[in-house]
Each structure stands twice: as structure tokens, then as C-alpha cells.
Amino acid sequence: MSSIEPFNRLVKLVARAFYDDITTKGDNQPKSGRSDNRGIAVVVLDALTRRQWVREEDLAKDLKLHSKQLRRTLRFLEEEKLVARDHRKETAKGAKIYSAAVAATADGQPFAKEGEEKIKLHTHSYCSLDYAQIYDVVRYRIHRMRKKLKDELECKNTVQEYICPNCQRRYNALDALRLVSLEDDSFHCENCNGELVAESDKLAAQEGGDGDDNARRRRREKLKDLLQKLEVHLKPLMEQINRVKDLDVPEFGTLQAWEARASAAGRAANGDSSSNDPNKSSQGYGGTPMPFLGDTKVEVAFSGAEGKQVDVKSETDSTPQKVLPPWMIKQGMNLTKEQRGEVKQESKMDGSSATGGLSDDKKSTVEDDKTSLQDEYIRAYYAALLKKQQELDEAAKNQQESSNTPISDGLSGASSNRQVGMKSKREEVEGDDDVDWEEAPVAGTTSESFKVHDLNVEAEASAEDEDDIDWEEGFLELQSRVILGGGLLFAMGLTGCVLLLQTRHE
């Protein structure tokens, strides 16, 4: 935390410059000597520079303040955009996570909260400094101050205001047309017909300036003086702002993020050494309810990814004979996609085993959006296309290579079996795919590919007619083939692209 130091200095300067005489009491309350709590904002801000996220109760205890008073101050500071706050309902457990996080940050705050336990749900408030915002707010504030003074000084772009001394009604120069009276050359109140006086600027209002030269000059002097004083007094602050300008702003993030990070760091540290830490970390883990929600989500994602990877590995293990360097990358892509498709398929298979058929597919897709439905449709389309092409390829291969015949037989068998046994067919299809992807590039001479393209066009037409049927029957295998669709694009070339676009448009 080396970069935090200049920011802390900035906060301290700001606190002393702008919040020195802030009382959290309302103005209507009389300020007795005892209830005068000016400077409390400075104390609180200073305390916050030594902490990160802190529970407000703890802060109150540390500062020996009443928590109500502290909360009022913090609310004020929140309105001033200096402090970020977070409120949440939590059990003692949740509080403990926070304590663990605090312990993990180990920034010199001795928190011995482990013992205190409450069973009830309590709303706890936390606060921390929002350095990025503080930086912006302070710059804006100074800019506004300067601008106001300068505008006053040069009387630039200010709309003159007028005030009726009798009824305190205010007008501005835009009302001038209504205010002129015929009998004399001054403005008169619409209400009481009193003579209006120009409210010379707000800063030197006491002089009652009716605009005579002397008053104006005095006002200018005063303003100039004020501006000069401002520059002098804010110089250290400005310097600090300039120093901080290029530094990274320390960012604690939200309370949850900070806790997660802090406790993670703590755990990491625990891994290396320390005997008493494990129980702390275990507590942190045990009391997961709220703050770890986000984290667990992430973990779910990870586990999903891991699972996939494992599956992929097993897949590659099961088919070790496919080691064709030139197509390694393609295959890799293929496999992962295939794998993804298979995962989906399995989840759907569960449904279909219960009732089976199209309705299940629909049921599962209903949960998805329409877009996914369209995707499925496109996939189904592709599956159909692919099948055609495969058949064509097989035919071509049959002509060329006699060794391939059994496999192609298997394929044809599979395609004929489609409606009967889905699972078995799927496996077959997978086998086919593998073979296909091994063979296709070998067999892919230009003349053949041309042929394929042409026939594909035909296939498109026919496939459109059969869409519904394909959708039903091709649905299960299609997932495993979608991928092939991707690969197919290469093979099919431009016509394929056009086809895809067309289907998308539809």
C-alpha cells in the first residue's frame, strides 16, 4: 500500500480545508459548548485513512464516539461523496467473515472480534473512503470555488438579481421588462410597488450596494483579496492533488469484493505458516452465507470449465490414434465444441429418456430464449446438410478407397437407424465424425469439393422442406455436429457462408 499514502494525505488536507467547521447538528439547534462537535468530520476522515472497510460500530468504539453521532457524520460525508457505505443484514457468522478479512489485511488495526457472537440478524453498516471519488470531488469543488470568485470579480455572465426590501421578493434581470415603471427610472416590485434594490453580489451583500462606484470598487477589492487568499490557502491541497494525479488510485472495491479478496489473501498467507490461522480461515470458509455468494458463482463456472477439460482429456485419451499434426488445431477446436455439444445433449437425454421425442426438446428449449431456439434450428439445419455432405463424401470415398467401406456402412446404418435408437446412434455418429474428420481433408481434392458445393445447394433446398423432421431426428446428433458445422464452413467455402447467412436471416 505505498500508493495509498499520498491519497491519505490528500484526504487529511481536504478534511482540514473544507470540513473543519462542519457540525452535524442542524442549524436551528443552539450550539452549546458541549454539543459543539465541530471537527468531528476531520476526526472521522482521519480515522478512515488508517482503515479500509470498517464496520461503523467498530469505528465508533475506536473513536469513542456515540454510534449515532458517527452515523450522522458518515451520512454527511457520504452525501459529500467522500465515503462509500454499505449496509447489510447479517448474522454473527457474516460479521465474522468481515473480522477475518480485517485480520487478513493486517494493517495494524487490532480487531478482536472473534469472540463476540450474536445470533440475531442485525443490519450492519460499513464504510470506507472512496479515493477515486474524493479526488474528483475535491477537484470539482476547487474549480467551482475559483470560477465563482472569478465570475464575481469580472461580473461576467452573472444575471443581476434584485430584491424588494419590503416583501423580500426576488427578481432577476430577465424580469426587467415587467419591473420598469413609468414614473421614475427604477424598478418596482410587482407585489407591493416598493422600489427594488440590486442585490450586489452574494459575497459582499452587507454593503447594501446600490451600485454606486465606491461600493463597487470596494467589492472588487474584497473579491480580489478573497481569490488571492483562496489561492494561498489551497496551495498545499493543490500541490497534493497534482502529486496524486498520475498515481493509481487505491481501490477497495465493494465491501463484498474487498472481503473476499482480503480473506483470500489471508488464507494464502495462512498456507505458508502460522498455527492459529487455520481455524480463522476455516471460520471464514464456514461462515460463507452472504459475502461468498459471488465467489461461489465463480467457482461454479470454474468447475464447469474443469469438468469440460476433464471430459476433453478423456475424449482424447479414448481416441489416441488421431495424431495428425497438420490438423491438430482444427481437431482441438472440434473436440471441445463436440464436447460441449455432448454435455448439452446428455442433459437433454435425461429428459428424453423420461418421455422422449420432440416435446422434451421443446421443453428444454422453452427455458432458453427464442434465439437459442433459432440456434437449434440452424444447428439442425446444419446437421441435415452435413449428413448429406457426409453421404456424398462417403460415396466418393467408396469409389476411391475400398478400406473405408465398413465405416461408411456404419454411417448409413446410423442414418437409417435415426429414429429408432438415439443413444446408440449418437455414438456411432461420433465415431463417424472422427473418421470423417480424419478422412475429409485427405479426400478433399478440389474437383470433389466443387462437386460437394454444388450438391450442397441442392441439399439446401431439400433440407428446407424437411426442416421439421430434421429438427426432430437430427436434434440429438446435431449437437455433436454443430461443431462440424463450424469446420464445414471451411470445407464448404463461400457457398456455405451464403447458406448460413440465409438461414440466419430467416
Added chain:
Amino acid sequence: MFFHIVLERNMQLHPRHFGRNLREHIISKLMKDVEGTCSGRHGFVVAITSVENIGKGLIRDGTGFVTFPVKYQCVVFRPFKGEILEAVVSMVNKMGFFAEAGPVQIFVSNHLIPDDMEFQSGDMPNYTTSDGSVKIQKDSEVRLKIIGTRVDATEIDKNISQSRPKWDPAGSHPSRFFCIGTIKDDFLGVINDPTTI
């Protein structure tokens, strides 16, 4: 600032005008109705330059009046904040002075008049520099900068109703822009003194 824009308006015409001169009647009525009016959005309509298109008339039930949608090009004048205008001083008092730039009234309050100019009351109230070389009085021409504009509330109403089809003739309230200006800046101030001419 002046703009040349296309506006649309529904003109109601009495049946007695139907005949050969229908078009001329519509145009002359349009000019009479529109020129010199003001809307908060477009400003003052200075002049109609041409009529683009007169649509099909719609006979109104009960009255026999016919409504024609008319598209016309016109020159409009709208004051903007920050704009520099030349204006003629119309009134001087101790609070400042009023000036007019065409249909626009501008008020320059005394704190937006350079500090070296002082108010001289009398028969011909004026603002004069201490050496008397520059004098602002009635009928002086000044160059000023607009720092604020205001349109009357009735104008805003009319403005809103103009955006949708409106079946009654032009609003009876003549609308006004009112501006406040300053001459306390470089190159602003008196540009032509009536007494020296």
C-alpha cells in the same frame, strides 16, 4: 441568429375564397398570420420566402371552413446565449439600459456596463465615461453580448401546440423574446453615437 427554414402550418380558409385565387388567398393569409410571430423554438418569423407545397384541403364539419396544410420557407430570427448583437438603445435608467435588436428586447444592467461608465440622470439620462468620450443614451447603437434569454410562458404553450396539428388560427398573444446582455467585454459597447452624426 438568422435561419432559413421550412415550417408547416394548417391554414383555415373561409369558403368565400374558394375559386381561381384560392392559392393566392392562402399565401396572403399565411403571410398575414405568420410573419412577425414568434415561437420559443424557432424565434421570430421575419419573412416568408416561398411556399413549398399546399396540401389537400380538409372540409371541417359544421363550419364549411377548409384546412390546408401549408409548407413554407421562411427566415427566422432567434437570439442565443453568447451571441453578439447590435442593438439600438431604447431606454436608459439607473438600473441599466434597454436596447432593441429588431423584435428582441435586451436589458443591460448597470453591473454589466463597464466600471468606468457612470450614470448621469437628467433630461437625457445616459452612461458616460469620466472623460465624456463615450456616451450611452437613447438611440445610441451598441454592440452587446447576450448572456441570458427568456421566452414568455405563453410562448412555450404555443410552441407545444405547434408541434402537433393545430386547427385554430395563429395565437392571439404576440410572443416576445427577452434577453439580458452585457457590454463589459472586449469590443463591445457603443458603435455609433447619435449626437455625432
